[in-house]
Amino acid sequence: MSGEDKNKLDELFRKGLESPDREPGFAEGDWNDLKALLDGDKKRRGGAILPLWPYLSGVAALLLLALGWWFFTTSKPVADNNNNLAGAKRPVTKSSTAVVAQQGTDTAAVQQNQNQHEQNVGQQTGPSVLTQQQTAPVLVGVNRTHHHQLSGGAGNGVKSTAGSQAINTSAKSNPANINDSLMAETTQPVTQSGNSQNTHAVQPIGTGNNAVNNGPANTNPVDTNPVQSNIMAENVNADHGQPATAAQANQPNAQQANNKPDQQAKPKVKKASVNPFFAKPQFAISVLGSPDINGVKSFSQSRVGTNIGMLFSVSFGKLSISTGAAYSKKPYETNAADYHAAYKFKVDPSDIYADCRVLDIPLNFDYRFYHKNLNSFSVGTGLSSYIMLSERYTYSYDTPYAGPAGYAITNRNRHILGVLNLNTTYQRQINSKFSVGVQPYLKVPLTNIGAGQVRLQSAGVAVGFSWNISSSKTP
């Protein structure tokens, strides 16, 4: 074709198609189609509050992080400031119980073996010991029993004291030490009792403490309770130096605490944990990756996708809460019956192939039901928010051509807390800081997902590793 012909041809079509002989007339049906498209879009976009959800969830995540950080940082001064903080906080509980003990009105249930304990202590301690014991709110569980048993235990008091002296020879005339010795008896007798604060240390007793040894107090579960042991030790500190009055013991001041040597106080505070939920939260950051299968309503026409993400978790004992974000590629295949686009197809496509890129923001709760040695298992559930970053749909028709070939949108749909997460996790600790884990999971939609409004579900196995941040702070 010559250059002139080319130009003529182009001009022919350019001029000819510039202005139609008769402009295509407005068709109400076309407007209805567009209206449906617009209505669908408006519906998906939701009300006025919905656009704020991503920001709200972001704020929530930040709050969680800040809260976690606060717990994390505030736990440090407790550990460092052993005497002051510990001394200032704990007496509140102790003093209240001590008052009860002094008034002799305590009828609260104690530990399982309390009766045996009471018996032993009552027999082994005398009234003189008890008078000094009033200053030791620590003995809460133990001292209360002393109080009750006092009247009948006078005769044995001497013997008991002697026994204590046998154990703690360096503290013969010191009431505090007597107190300590008593604690040693009621908790766990020691052979090395030069330092009375260590009387709760675990050592089988020597011969000097036979009387105590024979008692069932040695097997009392209270003795093995680190919390009580700590409290006891602390009370000993409170009494150390001077036999404090009950009031003093109820309100130990900083000065008293400061008088204590650090060596004595440190180990106590580290073990101190009054509320198991907030005393020792563990923080961890995990990186996870997983292949998964995605299907609509079922996995019969599933396609394989991938996920990669990062989670931040806070553990309180066996429970943990985690959040983060994962980038997911979610391809799936479905048919026209399960695909509910706002657009009305004149001829339904036979197959619809979707390729969605999703930002998955989970909020999960886990319960650790097994933990032994380095292995742990947990189950979890929670909700995920899907931020649909991009959606690309390709339509396939049985007929040669019957409708649009595809549809693509970006950043149009958001499903806040619209997906239920179910998972179980196996985790193995590599060292104090790192652990690896495997997590089979299932994601069940609570709402229709994407522009196609499909019940998109996913199942997969995530693998990853976690960095336990808290472990770097606690040796």
Add this chain to the structure above:
Amino acid sequence: MTEQELHQLIRGCVKQDRKCQKMLYKAFYGFAMGICLRYAGDRDEAAEVMNQGFFKVFTHVEKYDQTKPFKAWLGRIMMNASIDHYRANLKMAYTDDLEKAENISDNDLPDRKLNYDQLLEMVQKLPQAYRTVFNLFAIEGYGHDEIGEMLGISAGTSKSNLHKARQKLKDMILKTDAYYRASGNDKASYTTIVAINTTDMNSILNRGFRI
């Protein structure tokens, strides 16, 4: 529609007022459909593409710069919607082999004036890949580099597709001409293209010869 009325409608569209949207849709339906018809294979496909274009218009109408002509903005959106449709349709795009196109006779273009519907029908008969390139080059006036970028193809492919499109169109024109000659109806709709060229000579000279 006056400029003031148009801006009023646009303001209503910004507020997602359905009535204003419908009025705007109605007012520019013919113009938008005219563009989409050139890029589409048939009227239904054109309506699909046009609605995708209007959907973009109504969801992004706040971005429209009111100092510039609305028609130009709308036309560009319709063209982009058509290109998007082309891209989405790539898998299904039907392509003829070049050899078949090369076999077309090298006769001169007949001086027959074809009406809008005839020209549109010919363009719509083109395979989508050829049709899109032909529209962008011959009607919109883009160069091959620009077309390549828009469609995600090389400039060479764009040239090749244009060449095939022209060959096919010429073949269709010759066949139409032959049909009219055979039916003895050539006088009625026969006018000289020369006249068109004469009246639009300046434009041709300005545009120059491409390819």
